[in-house]
Amino acid sequence: MSDRRPRAAWRRQPEPARSPVAPEPSAEEPSVIQATLYREGRKVSSPATLAETYRQLREHPDGMAWIGLHRPTEEELHSLAAEFDLHELAVEDALEAHQRPKLERYGDTLFVVLRAARYLDAQEEVDFGELHVFVGPDFLISVRHGAAPDLSAVRRRMEENPDLLALGPEAVLYAILDAVVDGYAPVVAGVQNDVDEIETEVFGGDPAVSRRIYELSREMVEFQRATRPLVGMLHGLMAGFAKYGTDEELQRYLRDVADHVTHTSERVDGFRQALTEILTVNATLVTQQQNAEMRALAEAGFEQNEEIKKISSWAAILFAPTLVGTIYGMNFDNMPELHWAGGYPFAVLLMAVVCTSLYVIFKRKDWL
Secondary structure: OOOOOOOOHHHHOOOOOOOOOOOOOOOOOOOEEEEEEEEOOEEEEOOOOHHHHHHHHHHOOOOEEEEEEEOOOHHHHHHHHHHHOOOHHHHHHHHHOOOOOEEEEEOOEEEEEEEEEEEEOOOOEEEEEEEEEEEOOOEEEEEEEOOOOOHHHHHHHHHOOHHHHOOOHHHHHHHHHHHHHHOHHHHHHHHHHHHHHHHHHHHHOOOOHHHHHHHHHHHHHHHHHHHHHHHHHHHHHHHOHHHHOOOHHHHHHHHHHHHHHHHHHHHHHHHHHHHHHHHHHHHHHHHHHHHHHHHHHHHHHHHHHHHHHHHHHHHHHHHHHHHHHHHHOOOOOOOOOOOOOOHHHHHHHHHHHHHHHHHHHHHHOOOO
16 A cells, blocks of 8 residues: 555644634533534634524525534434424434444435544553534534544634635535544554554463454454445545535545545455454464363373373282282181191292283283
8 A cells, every 4th residue: 555645735734822612522511512603714603502503694694604513412403403404314313323434415415424433542442433414505513422533623723724614514524524534543553553462462372362352353343334434435425526516625635535544444454354364373373272281181191091000000919919818817727728738838829920920911911
C-alpha cells in the first residue's frame, strides 16, 4: 500500500487559542450539545434551545443550522423530524442506534450512519461509537451514541475556514466523515501493537494468549463492520457529484477520505487474517506441548512399570524359600519327614531350585 496523500489544507491548519466550543458531554449531560446558526460560513448565533434554533433559521432563510445531539430523547428527535421533515424510518434508526454504516437519501435529506472507533490504551481494547447524520439543504443534525468521535474539534476547524463552511451542510458532512476515518488511525496503530505482542506471547508459551487472540479477533470483526460499508458509501457519494453539483473542492476532499478508508479497511482485513493464522499456530503449539506432556507421562509410567516388575520378581523369588522355611519351622511332632536325616539338605535344595527357576523365568521375560 502506498503512503497516504498529504492532508487537505483545511485539515492542516493549526488551532489558535480561542474560547472553548461546547465540549462533548457525558451521558448525564443535556442531549443538545450545541446548536449553531451560520450565514455565509460565519457563526451568527448559538441558540440555547431547539425552538429558538427553529425560529432563527426561519428568520434567516439563507442560513444553515448545525445541531449536535448526544443520545437525544424521543421527543427531541420527533421535534426535529417535524421541523425539518425527517423520514420516520431514519428517525427510528437514530433512536434505536445499533445500526450498520449506511447512506440513504429521503428526498432532499441525506441520512448517514457511521461507526466511530477509538483505542483504549489502559484496557488494550477498541471502543466503538455510533453517529447518525441528517443532511438537508439548510441544516445538519448529528446524533451521537458513544464517546467517539469528538465533533467539537470538527466544528472548530470548520469555523476557522469560513470559505469551506460556506459550501453548506455537505461540506460539514465531509468534514465529519474525515474525522471518523482519521479516528481509525490510532486504532490501527494500537491493534498493530497488540498483534505484535500476541505473536511474542504465542511463541513464549503464555497460556492466556488464546483468550486475547479471541477477544481481539471479535474486535476486528466489529472494525470490519465499521470500515467495509464506508468504502461503498463514499463511492456512492462520489457517483453523485455530477447529479447534485458537488463543489470541486469538496470532491477532492471526499476522494482523499475515500483513499484513507480504503487503506484502513485493507489493514483491518490484514489484521483479521493475521489473527486467524496466529490462532492456528497457537493451537498447533498447544497441541505439541500437550503431546510432549503426554509422552513424558507415558515414559514416566513405563519406567515405573519396569521398577514394579523388578520388585514383583524379587518378591516372588524370595517368597519360595520363605514358604518352605515357614512350613519346616512349625513346631509339631507328627509332621511328615520331620525327623528325616536328609530333610534339611532337601529343603535347602528345594529352595535353591525354586528360586533359580523363578529367576530364569523372569530374566527371559525381561523383568529382571
